[in-house]
Amino acid sequence: IGEEVWQDLGEGFVQEYYSRFDNTNRMELGNLYSPEACLTWEGSPYQGREAIASKLSLPFKTIKHIITEQDFQPTIDGCILIMVFGQLKVDDDPPMAFHQVFMLKSQNCAWACTNDVFRLGIHNIPV
């Protein structure tokens, strides 16, 4: 796949993912994952679309993600690796830095997220 293609696919996924997260029922996020996808959320593992969608149905009223940086790379297996940095604001809490990695793979003619690693930045502040 050419450079513009994976860049565009990656950017499209990031936009769609956080748009669904912030604006719609978070259960709909599950459709962006492959059936056997892996999520590691703050060090805890979740496997499979249903387990992931359930985990992402987090108990807050409003959330807003702001993307600071996003990097994309193709892999030799035809996947797209995405690294995202940003800040998220939950309800009336102060904003928190977060970091998230996705891997996308084309399966049955559609791109799906097979891997997702999420960490808040609160653990990584130099003192």
Added chain:
Amino acid sequence: IGEEVWQDLGEGFVQEYYSRFDNTNRMELGNLYSPEACLTWEGSPYQGREAIASKLSLPFKTIKHIITEQDFQPTIDGCILIMVFGQLKVDDDPPMAFHQVFMLKSQNCAWACTNDVFRLGIHNIPV
């Protein structure tokens, strides 16, 4: 590959990578990458073992990486996805947060890094 195996492989790689970075000639880092590996360093792309090793020969006297968190996931193509958070200290500068993602793949019976995305945390501090 079983869970202990990819976890051990991932941890071994992380230890070896930052040990070489901090303690030896950084040109030796090149041997940890596959010949066609991709590095995205603060948004700039480098492709191939030689270009990467050359980029990593950075102009400072001493560097020390401290790992805060590391997450590992297997991929459906038999790769290992690694997300690292930590702090690095260069010469007499104050410590800086950094974030790095690696993908490892077994090629010719040895594990090599095929993808590397690096970002300093300085761009992602909530205000």
